[in-house]
Amino acid sequence: MKVRSDEAKNKTEIQDTAGRGKRVEEEFKKSEEFYRFLTDQxxxxxxxxxxxxxxxxxxxxxxxxxxxxxxxxxxxxxxxxxxxxxxxxxxxxxxxxxxxxxxxxxxxxxxxxxxxxxxxxxxxxxxxxxxxxxxxxxxxxxxxxxTKRKQAEEKYRNIFENAEEGIYQSTPEGRFIIVNQSLARMLGYDSPEEIISNVTDIARQLYVNPEDRAKFTVLLEKQSLTRNYEVCFYKKDGSTIWVSLTTRTVRNEKGEILYYEGIAADITDRKESVERLRNALGGTVRAIASMVETRDPYTAGHQRRVSDLARAIATEMGLPGDRVEGLRVAAIIHDIGKLSVPAEMLSKPSKLTKIEFSLIKTHAQSGYDILKDIEFPWPISRMVIEHHERIDGSGYPNGLIGANLLLESRILAVADVVEAMASHRPYRAALGIEPALEEIQKNKGILYDAAVADACVRLFRHKGYKLT
Missing domain, CATH: 3.30.450.20 (PAS domain)
Structure with missing residues (x-):
């Protein structure tokens, strides 16, 4: 009986072992099929x-x-x-x-x-x-x-290498990472490799005014994209070139700046043309201003002082240099329309009648009509016609409100009021600078742009500005 029991036990163990082996084989086959399915898909x-x-x-x-x-x-x-x-x-x-x-x-x-x-x-x-x-x-x-990725890379490599504009990447510390041939050629270098290896401090070696680089990087930190930033660079031979930079900031997932990349365009010819035009315009503008003040001796120096103050306000507000210059030119001839007003009315020592005042008020429109067909680099005629407008619409000649007025026009309006009140007029003595500042403070946000009024007051009360 014991022999039979052992035989049965052994038989069962053999069957169990065979069964386990079969199951393992099946599992292995399933696993193999599964991974083959994955690789085939x-x-x-x-x-x-x-x-x-x-x-x-x-x-x-x-x-x-x-x-x-x-x-x-x-x-x-x-x-x-x-x-x-x-x-x-x-x-x-x-x-x-x-x-x-x-x-x-x-x-x-x-x-x-x-x-x-x-x-x-x-x-x-x-x-x-x-x-x-x-x-x-x-x-x-x-x-x-x-293949498609390589084709795209080749397409953009061709654009990069054959673009007329300079293309670059640079580190925040001031080294170039990549540069195309156009930028190298623009700056007088033989190859991208030469400029990358030789220019190790962009601010010191390229920027004529190194502080412009600091201003530029501050703008990029705030805005991430800066368009048409005009700056003067040194070329390899020491000569200078004007370039316009359009640049964006590239950051990592933590928001840290990795590098800057952008486009540089040579604007030297344009800058020199504008400078020649400005020089030519300068003499004409001064002649026009002098004609107005000759007919109205009591306002002699008024336009010059308004121009100086307007330029100071615009600078205090952070306007770009080109816009400041345009405002200066407009301000120095803002009363050109008075050429159409009878001289005796301009120098009348008593209060003007309503009819006379209405005639005086036409000078803004007359000034626009004189200047509108002259091709200035700035909207001079518009600043002239708007310099007596007020942001609440109560000004003249068109009753425009703040949103429709150039910022330069709003600055010119404040500068004109302050200078006029502070200076002598045929019909009254000078009121002085304090009453003028009180006027624009009292009516800021009503008649005058609030930011412009605040900048003007800061100049006189905190920065020592004086009308001269």
Whole structure:
């Protein structure tokens, strides 16, 4: 009985062992099928290469190369030579040899080209790793088709290299990262490499006024994008060039600045043309101003003082230099329309009648009519016609409100009122600067732009400005 019991026990153990083995085999088969399913569904080409022969290839590899999986599997030793581009063949085979021999200097990730079955040349990026496969070392290679990315890179590289404008990237510390040929040529260097290696401190070596670089970087920190920032640079030979910079800030995920990148345009010719025009206009403007003041001796110096004050207010408010200059020119001839007003009315020592005052008020429109067809670099005629407007619409000649008035016009209006009240007039003695400041403070935000009024008061009360 005991013998039979042992036989039954042994038989049961054998059956259990066989069952476990079968289950393990089934699980392994399921696992193998699962991973094969994953690799076959992947958009990344995958191969196993062992002893120079391809042991496994997925569907994505077939799609990339244009050969069927069966064709690829039937390739002989080093079969990949069939698709490797001749120019890249030596490098790829060198890396494959290093990997097979265990060379530590092997490159695991690189790009190369293949010639697909259709004859199309494709760019490939591959990743490889050596591991055991069926008990022996093998290369597991994954590859993706990066042809479209390479084409896009080539397109933008052509734009970068052939653009007429200078293109650059620079560090916050003041070194160039990349520069195109146009920028190198613009600044008198033979190549991008020369300017990158020689210019190690942009603020000191390029900027004629290094503080402009500091102002520029402050703007970029605040705004992330700055357009048409005009600055004077030194060229390699020490001569100067005017450039307009349009630049953006590139930050990391923490918001820290990585670098600046932008475009530089040579505006030297434009700047010199404007300067010549300004010089030519300067004499004309002074002559016009003198004509007005000759007819109205009591306001002699009024336009000059208004111009000086308007320029100081605009500077205090942070207006760009070009706009400040335009305002200065407008202010120095803002009363040109008085040429159309009878001289005796301008110098009348008593109070004007309503009819006379209404005639005086036409000078703003008359000034516009005189200047409107002259091609100034700034909206001079508009500033002239608007200098008696008030932000609540109570001014003349058109009753415009604040939003419709140029900022320069609002500045000119305040400067005109302050100077007029502080100075002598034919019909009254000078009121002095304090009553003038009280007037604009009392009516700021009503008749006068509040920011302009505040800037004007700061100049006189805190910064020592005086009418001279």
């Amino acid at each position: 992947s958009i990344m080409g995958m191969q196993v290469i062992q002893g120079g022969r391809i042991k496994y290839v997925n569907h994505a590899t077939a799609l990339i190369t244009g050969y069927t999986s069966e064709e690829i599997m039937n390739w002989g030793p080093d079969g990949y030579r069939i698709v490797l581009h001749p120019d890249d063949l030596p490098y790829v085979m060198e890396q494959a040899q290093k990997k097979q021999t265990g060379d530590l200097n092997v490159v695991a990730n690189y790009t190369w080209r293949i010639i697909a079955k259709s004859g199309e040349i494709k760019w490939i990026e591959s990743f490889s790793k050596t591991a055991l496969f069926e008990g022996s070392p093998a290369d597991f290679v994954m590859m993706i088709d990066i």
